[in-house]
Amino acid sequence: MTLKPTIVQVVIDKPLAQGFDYLWDAEKLGKLPEIGNVVSVPFARSKVIALVIKVSNHSDYEISKLKSVESLAPLPVFDPALLRLMNFASQYYVHALGETILPVIPQMWKKADDWEKILEKLKAAEKQSKKKLADVTEGLITLDQLNSEQKIALDQLLSDGEKENQFRAILLQGQTGSGKTAVFLNWLASTLKEEDAQVLLLVPEINLTPQLERQVSAYFPDKKMAVLHSGISEKKRGVAWYEAMTGKAQIILGTRLAALTPIPNLRVIVVDEEHDPSYKQQDGTRYSARDLAIWRAHDQKIPILLSSATPSLETWLAAKSGRYENIRLDQRAQGASLPCVHLINTRDPQNQFSPGDVGASKQKSLITKTLANAITKTLAEKKQSLILINRRGYAPVLSCTACNWLSKCTQCSTYTVMHKAGALSKRSVLNCHHCGLVKSIPQFCPDCGNADLKTLGHGTQKLEDAIEEMWPQARVLRVDTDSSRKSKGAEALFKEIHDGNVDIVVGTQMIAKGHDYQNIGLVAVLDADSRLYSADFRAAERLFAQLVQVAGRAGRSGTQGEAGGDIYIETQYPESPVFQYLLRHDVDGFLAFTAKEREEAKLPPYSYQALIHAEGKSLDQAIQFLNELKTRIKTKGLITKELKVYDPVPKPVMRVAGAERAQLLIESGNRKLLQETLEIIDQELRQDSTGRISKTSRIRWLVERDPIAI
């Protein structure tokens, strides 16, 4: 009797639903692989890495035609809990298992030829570096330094600590600057007492990791931390990932991709700034890292803490209904009151410079007189000012004064933004923020030959110029993705602010989040209105959160009773609910108001949504593709009272890099029904597609669950 060959089934990083069978050559590769092993296999004339999902003696294919596995990675298996999470994510987000799971493997581990070499290097490095004790104390608030509110919060967190093996979701809702970090880090300490316990700490932004990293080292000097985000080198990321999956690192700190890291001894998850839209992945498998983290905690029967000053409506409602525990911090940790909110009505002439004002200039038209006076006062008090405008570059568009020509992108349905000489190029250029196109600035209007071209509107660069001109003695720093690329990165810029080397900061929302600045007296927001009335029903919720967050950067270090700084918002619509709730610092009021609106309109979280994206050479084709899909859904009897399918529409930015894009919105109050429908749609679309490209119309399609921008 001949021995049956071993067949391993693997998934690869392709939008293909099925697994692929390979032979296992035990003589060459040694012991049998297990489910969750990473291997390298030949695929379509190249070599790819793959994950083992099944080991058996059976294949539906002709065995003699099967190829063999090339090599086995010297990595531990993906733990079963992670595989469950991946299976869930693949199903929920209607993406193939392979294309969901393989992207989590860092690039360093994707080169099979280097595996052994990498491992040797890692082992050598490990022997050499005996544990270095960190000696930072930055941001360390010990147990006995916690204020009474924090102590109560910590006690609440610990009180259920005895209940092992239980899922708990906790919303830690605290004012900006209330010391939420100190509460959850002290809480993690109780878990980390256990020798091999691992904890996962998620932050929304790369820029927030260094600050938290230093704090974590201050709290846990003898624990190993693995930091995972897209801003670190491939090598560092590969090592950190390895340390997480082998259990060598006890603390895993990272951005959304870290939520999908194999962590075999995971005991607790913390999601900081849980409301932040950055937790949503916007390409590939479009998952929400926060939602997957909650699923993971539930599945692994461990606690998860969601922390925010401005919780998402979803989380806030869950806490209100008692599904999540709710712990609150209502005071600022260092005793100051919350910043005072000032709404500057830009339609009121009293707030504007008049031509007669001393030195009134073109520059001064960029900000109101009221704000300028407040900045002058803040400078005199030796405090810093933070001015926020969510538009990088010099001006959003260049125009011709004679024929009204506008600088449009040739590839996209957008305008090219004028950038002055700097990070992008040595000369001033026009740059498209959607496709990256860079063009030199025309000397004459391309349409009529007129030499008088002028910019419309303003971005961070123009504002920086204006501020420098208005306060020549002040030290001005611009913080946006351009300026952080030019200098030594964002961290260096933030350090300048923290060290007090700057008087006025001009920046995009990059400066608004999470940072624990100590000397900001004034915060100003210039372009709130542009986000007030938007087609996206979440725009107001997002704007409100952002305003509370940016306001929260002011006056953090003030002591008991001291005023907590000022925030000035320039707006034409001071009566709008977003601003009115902000005026009263009434986060709960705003959320309750928003909940009511959404409930009446049957919008999420009172219903569930999905988008089918389609892109092709022309908008007509994309729309037609979606219309045909809608007809197919209808013929199948899937459109019911419970499931609504809208008409396809062009995307907000219809054309990007030459591709024209449309979308189809599907909505249902029944989550399960939506899931089933999406699975059928996926199957339908796959039938006549190669991967995700339709064979007949060449339209590229994608299913997105729980979209955050419609």
Ligand SMILES: Nc1ncnc2c1ncn2[C@@H]1O[C@H](COP(=O)(O)OP(=O)(O)OP(=O)(O)O)[C@@H](O)[C@H]1O
């Ligand atoms: N018990 C305490 N005594 C003194 N200072 C404290 C205490 N707890 C926290 N702090 C300090 O208060 C500041 C704010 O804390 P932290 O950054 O944790 O706030 P937060 O709640 O996360 O705010 P945000 O939501 O705005 O990020 C920090 O500088 C922190 O060191």
Ligand SMILES: [Zn+2]
């Ligand atoms: Zn473009």
